[in-house]
Amino acid sequence: MTSAVSIVADAPHGLTRCRVCRGSEGDMVGCIPAVPVSLWPTGKPPHPAFDLELFVCKKCGHLQLQTMTPDFVSRFYEDGSFVEDNSAGHDDRLRAFKERFGEGFFIGRTILDVGGGNNPFVGCIDGAKERWVSDIAVSDAAAAQADQTVAGNFITAAFPDVTFDVVTLFHTLEHFAEPDRAVERLADVVCPGGLVLIEVPNAEGFTRAVPHYGAFHQHQSYFHRASLDGLMHSFGFDHDHLFREDNVLLVAYRRRSEASSAPMKVDLFTGAAIARLRQKMIEKIDKILREKFSSMQRIAIYGAGGSTTMFLTLLPWLRERVVGVFDRDVGKHGRYIPGTGVCVDPPDQVDSCKTDAMLFLSTQLFDSLAQRYKTPAFDVGAILDSVGREEYVVGLQHVHVRGKADAS
Ligand SMILES: [Zn+2]
Numbered sequence: 001m002t003s004a005v006s007i008v009a010d011a012p013h014g015l016t017r018c019r020v021c022r023g024s025e026g027d028m029v030g031c032i033p034a035v036p037v038s039l040w041p042t043g044k045p046p047h048p049a050f051d052l053e054l055f056v057c058k059k060c061g062h063l064q065l066q067t068m069t070p071d072f073v074s075r076f077y078e079d080g081s082f083v084e085d086n087s088a089g090h091d092d093r094l095r096a097f098k099e100r101f102g103e104g105f106f107i108g109r110t111i112l113d114v115g116g117g118n119n120p121f122v123g124c125i126d127g128a129k130e131r132w133v134s135d136i137a138v139s140d141a142a143a144a145q146a147d148q149t150v151a152g153n154f155i156t157a158a159f160p161d162v163t164f165d166v167v168t169l170f171h172t173l174e175h176f177a178e179p180d181r182a183v184e185r186l187a188d189v190v191c192p193g194g195l196v197l198i199e200v201p202n203a204e205g206f207t208r209a210v211p212h213y214g215a216f217h218q219h220q221s222y223f224h225r226a227s228l229d230g231l232m233h234s235f236g237f238d239h240d241h242l243f244r245e246d247n248v249l250l251v252a253y254r255r256r257s258e259a260s261s262a263p264m265k266v267d268l269f270t271g272a273a274i275a276r277l278r279q280k281m282i283e284k285i286d287k288i289l290r291e292k293f294s295s296m297q298r299i300a301i302y303g304a305g306g307s308t309t310m311f312l313t314l315l316p317w318l319r320e321r322v323v324g325v326f327d328r329d330v331g332k333h334g335r336y337i338p339g340t341g342v343c344v345d346p347p348d349q350v351d352s353c354k355t356d357a358m359l360f361l362s363t364q365l366f367d368s369l370a371q372r373y374k375t376p377a378f379d380v381g382a383i384l385d386s387v388g389r390e391e392y393v394v395g396l397q398h399v400h401v402r403g404k405a406d407a408s
Pocket residue numbers: 018019020021022023057058059060061062
């Protein structure tokens with residue numbers, strides 16, 4: 001097979017400045033070679049690719065990607081942007097907030113939704129004094145659910161003379177090239193005693209559950225509980241409540257009444273431990289799958305998302321054997337899986353594709369769909385899950401025990 005990727009000559013390398021503490025020294029704790037610039041089904045190969053590097057800051061421990069210019073980041077979205085729809089969780093979030101802060105919590109308050117340009121959380125709030133949405137671009141549908149919109153980068157956008165009682169950022173902070181400046185800006189726009197409600201992928205839980213998707217270029221920062229607390233604390237926010245700590249972190253922070261910056265609380269081991277865990281899990285999964293599929297030369301995959309692209313990028317020997325990829329999304333049909341010469345087809349063509357096995361990366365999809373097809377199906381999700389559980393016990397738990405011992 002001819003190479004389906006072409007390495008971008010001017011791709012960025014190295015960490016020039018920590019995204020959280022601005023320190024200039026980082027340890028490289030991982031490198032994924034030849035990651036396609038476009039993660040989602042795309043045009044004909046060859047597909048531009050670059051080496052994705054993971055760093056841990058030596059000064060604050062923040063886990064993050066190499067420094068990337070805004071121009072380079074914009075290339076990720078050139079080939080049709082993929083909008084993550086996080087609105088599915090809005091009802092659950094609202095319920096959790098009301099449970100904690102009271103049924104009438106949002107009534108009469110001024111609320112800002114940062115990053116809600118597509119499906120704003122403020123759209124499900126009744127009785128607020130004012131509902132604002134800030135995002136790079138705000139869709140007409142989102143604007144219709146808000147009283148005010150501010151288009152542009154939150155860090156530099158001009159806000160009229162207003163402060164907010166509550167600011168929400170759901171799956172937003174990990175995308176900022178400068179999350180420190182974003183949090184600094186939060187301190188400017190939140191009133192004393194006001195709340196910031198943040199949800200981010202939890203690098204710890206997410207890496208354990210979906211290790212192959214534990215690092216990819218759309219997420220520039222990888223937070224865990226201590227690192228998020230540390231960043232918020234340094235700009236004048238106290239931890240108020242932890243709602244969730246599984247694949248995501250959902251946390252409330254309260255702005256101190258005296259605007260004050262504080263020395264950052266530093267956790268130097270968890271970020272590095274997550275990176276090590278990720279690497280170990282990938283190696284183990286590689287080994288298990290090589291054995292399992294040793295006699296299978298023609299492989300199909302169900303599901304053509306970013307997670308599939310990262311999975312195949314990490315296992316190039318498996319990618320070479322892929323002869324079919326199937327997905328229900330008609331928008332993906334006829335487009336190529338990044339890094340391959342294989343097109344996405346509709347699922348009704350599964351049985352006419354001659355394959356030795358079809359892989360499902362998620363147990364949920366395997367359980368609901370595998371029996372429909374004659375092709376032998378494999379639940380790779382179950383393998384990921386068992387490796388995650390096994391490695392977690394010996395990996396991160398150990399770190400937490402050590403961290404507690406060091407703190408006491
Ligand atoms: Zn740092």
